[in-house]
Structures are given as structure tokens and as C-alpha cells.
Amino acid sequence: MNTATHIAIIMDGNGRWAELQGKNRVKGHEVGAQIVKEITTYCSNNKDIQRLTLYAFSTENWKRPKLEVEFLMKLLEQYLKRELPVYLENNVRFEPIGDLKAFSKSLQKTIKDVEEKTAHCDGLVQSLALNYGAQNEMLRAINKLKNTQETITLPMLSDALDCKQDVDILIRTGGDHRLSNFLLWQSAYAELFFTNTLWPDFTIGELESILKKFTKIERRFGGLK
Ligand code: IPE
Numbered sequence: 333m334n335t336a337t338h339i340a341i342i343m344d345g346n347g348r349w350a351e352l353q354g355k356n357r358v359k360g361h362e363v364g365a366q367i368v369k370e371i372t373t374y375c376s377n378n379k380d381i382q383r384l385t386l387y388a389f390s391t392e393n394w395k396r397p398k399l400e401v402e403f404l405m406k407l408l409e410q411y412l413k414r415e416l417p418v419y420l421e422n423n424v425r426f427e428p429i430g431d432l433k434a435f436s437k438s439l440q441k442t443i444k445d446v447e448e449k450t451a452h453c454d455g456l457v458q459s460l461a462l463n464y465g466a467q468n469e470m471l472r473a474i475n476k477l478k479n480t481q482e483t484i485t486l487p488m489l490s491d492a493l494d495c496k497q498d499v500d501i502l503i504r505t506g507g508d509h510r511l512s513n514f515l516l517w518q519s520a521y522a523e524l525f526f527t528n529t530l531w532p533d534f535t536i537g538e539l540e541s542i543l544k545k546f547t548k549i550e551r552r553f554g555g556l557k
């Protein structure tokens with residue numbers, strides 16, 4: 333039976349969820365943040381899951397209206413400050429991935445602070461993908477290695493990436509069937525799950541049903557069974 337150690341989620345559909353209720357798109361992000369907390373807590377109580385990587389803001393999301401981007405930045409800062417005690421209580425280590433230099437100094441400081449204060453936690457790693465794009469991640473990795481004299485190997489490249497662990501289960505909510513520049517390298521052999529559920533409606537029950545399906549999949553990694 334398979335065990336899932338690394339789960340990655342493209343948390344999509346916040347805006348549509350709010351619009352369906354006649355609310356502003358940002359309301360969907362607010363409720364979405366609450367779901368992040370629930371799913372993280374669930375994963376921290378699951379012995380097999382070591383890492384939960386959540387796509388929160390892509391390198392392409394800067395194209396959105398200024399007000400929405402500003403709201404998302406504020407929400408992220410508030411979330412991290414508010415949730416610090418919850419991370420500690422649940423023994424969750426916070427680890428951001430992405431190109432953080434683009435954020436305000438204050439947000440960068442909050443990110444670093446939560447990362448440092450949870451560094452000793454060893455129950456679950458909650459990795460938030462922030463200004464993350466897989467292409468940008470690979471480009472930065474290649475630039476890190478460009479002056480090395482040796483021939484670059486797969487482990488060397490993998491180690492130069494922000495996220496160094498292969499994905500077992502990749503979930504996308506919101507009904508679209510695409511990866512939108514998320515963990516392209518690490519998902520080489522991930523099992524993909526697409527659901528029409530909009531992220532603010534995603535539940536622990538739906539995650540459990542995905543985990544159950546995953547245990548029965550025959551993963552061959554190119555070999556034969
Ligand atoms: C995902 O929800 C959250 C972020 C990209 C920040 P969306 O905001 O993309 O919601 P939809 O896809 O427009 O409904």
C-alpha cells in the first residue's frame with residue numbers, strides 16, 4: 333500500500349466561490365485561509381504525511397488588480413502572525429518556497445520570523461509557495477550551480493531547488509486541469525487529483541477520500557509490477 337509523505341495542493345477557486353455568493357473575490361481568500369488552517373492541522377495529525385506544500389501566490393498572480401494583490405499580501409501577513417501559536421501548538425514547521433525578494437520588507441520579516449520560530453518543530457512541514465513559479469525556481473537553481481566545475485547531476489539540481497522532496501499527491505481544486513507552473517520538477521511521478529470543489533468548500537473528508545484512493549494506485553515509476 334502506498335503512503336503519502338508529501339502532499340501538494342493548488343488551492344484554486346477562491347474568487348469564484350465568493351462571486352457565486354455575490355461577494356467580493358477577496359472574501360473567498362479570507363475563507364480560503366481558514367481552510368488552510370484546517371487542512372494543515374489535519375495533516376499534522378497524520379503520521380505518514382511529512383510535508384504539505386500549498387500554492388498561495390504564483391509568480392503570475394502579480395498580474396491581478398492591484399487591490400486584490402494588496403489584499404492578499406495583507407492577508408498573508410495577518411495569517412502568519414495570527415497562526416504562529418497554532419504552528420507551535422501542532423508542532424508544524426513553516427517553510428516558505430518561492431522568490432521572496434519581491435515582497436515588502438515587513439512581509440519578508442514576518443515570513444522569516446515564523447520560519448525561525450518554528451524551525452525546531454518536527455511534526456509536519458507546511459510549505460507555503462509564495463511568489464512561486466516552477467520555472468523561476470529552476471532558473472534560480474541553475475544560476476546557483478552555474479559556476480560549479482563539475483558535471484551537474486540530478487541530486488545536485490534537485491538540492492538547489494527550493495522544494496527538495498518529490499510530490500506523492502498533487503491536488504487541484506476549482507475544476508481546472510492544469511498545473512499553472514507549480515512544482516513541475518517535483519511532480520514528475522506525482523499522482524494527480526483534480527476536483528471541481530472550490531477551495532473554500534474543500535473539506536477534510538474530501539482529502540481523506542483522496543488519500544484512500546491513493547493507497548490503491550499502482551505506482552510503477554516506469555517499471556513493471
Ligand atoms: C486561488 O483562487 C487563490 C490565489 C490564486 C491567490 P483564485 O483567486 O484563483 O480563484 P478563482 O480561480 O479566480 O476562482
Ligand code: IPE
Pocket residue numbers: 342343344387388389390393508510512
Ligand atoms: C494557481 O491558480 C495559483 C494559486 C493557486 C496560487 P491561478 O488561478 O493563478 O491559475 P490559473 O491562472 O487559473 O492558471
Ligand code: MG
Pocket residue numbers: 344345346506
Ligand atoms: Mg484561480
